[in-house]
Amino acid sequence: AQTVTQSQxxxxxxxxxxxxxxCTYDTSESNYYLFWYxxxxxxxxxxxxxxxxxxxxxxxxxxxxxNFQKAAKSFSLKISDSQLGDTAMYFCAFGETSGSxxxxxxxxxxxxxx
Amino acid sequence: xxxxxxxxxxxxxxRGQEARLRCSPMKGHSHVYWYRQLPEEGLKFMVYLxxxxxxxxxxxxxxxxxxxxxxxxxxILRIQQxxxxxxxxxxxxxxxxxxxxxYFGPGTRLTVT
Numbered sequence: 001a002q003t004v005t006q007s008q009x010x011x012x013x014x015x016x017x018x019x020x021x022x023c024t025y026d027t028s029e030s031n032y033y034l035f036w037y038x039x040x041x042x043x044x045x046x047x048x049x050x051x052x053x054x055x056x057x058x059x060x061x062x063x064x065x066x067n068f069q070k071a072a073k074s075f076s077l078k079i080s081d082s083q084l085g086d087t088a089m090y091f092c093a094f095g096e097t098s099g100s101x102x103x104x105x106x107x108x109x110x111x112x113x114x
Numbered sequence: 115x116x117x118x119x120x121x122x123x124x125x126x127x128x129r130g131q132e133a134r135l136r137c138s139p140m141k142g143h144s145h146v147y148w149y150r151q152l153p154e155e156g157l158k159f160m161v162y163l164x165x166x167x168x169x170x171x172x173x174x175x176x177x178x179x180x181x182x183x184x185x186x187x188x189x190i191l192r193i194q195q196x197x198x199x200x201x202x203x204x205x206x207x208x209x210x211x212x213x214x215x216x217y218f219g220p221g222t223r224l225t226v227t
Contacts (some may be wrong), residue, residue, distance in 0.1 A: 033214045045157070045205060045218035052214075091156055095214050101147065101170060102207075102216060104156040 002027045002094050006105035013082045014113050020067075021077045021108045023092030029053075033095040034068065034075045035102070040088040048090070051075065082112045116141065118208050118219035119188075126225045133193040133200070135222045139208030145169075146189040147216060148181055151203040163189060196226045 003026045013019035025034070036048040051059045051068050058066050063083075067076045079086055092105040119138040127133050139146050145164055149157040162170040163183035174181065178196075183189040193200055203223050207216040 037218075042220075043203060043223075044220050045207075047215065047217065050215065095216075097214070101159040101162055101173070102149075102157075103159070104149075106156045 002029075002096065002103045004092055004094050004103050004105040006092055006108050008108045009106070010109045010111070012111040012113055013079075015082055015084060017082055018078060018080045019082055019110065021079075021090050021092075021110065023075045023077070023105055025073050025075065025092070025094050025103075027073070027094065027096075029096055031097070034066075035093040035095065036064070036066070036077045037091045037093060037104075038086075038088045039091065039107070040085075045091075049077065079110075084112050084114060086110060087112045118143075118206055118217055120204075120206050120219035120222050122222060123220060124223050124225070126227060127196045128227055129197060130195050133196050133224055135191040135193075135204050135206075135224070137189040137191070137206030137208075137219060139189070139206075140217055142210060143208035143217075144211050145209045146183050147207040147209075148189075148191050149205045149207065151205060151221075153202070157205060160191070193224075196224075198226050200224060201226045 005024045032053045034051045038046045038048050049061045049064050063080045065078045089107045091107045093102040095102050148160040151157045159173040161174050161181045178194045180192045203221045205221045206219045209216045
């Protein structure tokens with residue numbers, strides 16, 4: 001079974017600075033998908049960024065980028081120019097193939113301070 | 115284009131009652147997933163459905179829980195004889211056929227008193 005581990009229960013960062021959230025996973029599959037979801041106080045789950053394992057290039061979405069290290073089974077999220085609205089719980093998730101379940105980590109609570 | 119819709123947003127049930135949670139997927143999406151989030155925890159997969167078919171229910175508790183996605187209408191997650199431990203947020207997600215991206219609804223927060 002796949003497992004996803006987020007070793008940082010809480011993190012904080014000053015507004016406009018950069019922060020990196022860590023995620024590691026365990027799988028025997030060669031092709032899969034990785035995601036970062038954001039859950040603000042409203043509890044809505046918002047897809048932040050996704051990465052296909054067969055792609056070597058790291059995904060980027062505006063201020064959000066990932067560092068995908070397939071051999072190390074590591075998938076970290078970097079948030080640049082942090083904004084107050086980035087305050088949320090961030091979940092790393094693993095998906096085996098299209099149309100399959102997602103396995104989530106336990107989350108990292110990020111607080112952006114003014 | 116409306117997102118995934120869930121209702122009710124909040125549901126209070128007494129122990130022993132039944133809870134029915136509804137999920138309408140995004141337009142054009144034929145796959146529905148249900149996840150449960152206990153307090154202070156991540157989301158845990160429960161069941162994956164396509165229209166009129168349960169594809170994977172390996173995350174569903176063996177008793178009291180059932181799910182359906184009929185040809186017409188929303189997907190329903192049904193919890194019979196609720197207990198305090200069922201109190202949680204229940205999220206529905208949907209995706210297109212062949213897509214790996216799942217889009218989540220706002221969740222239903224179930225409180226069992």
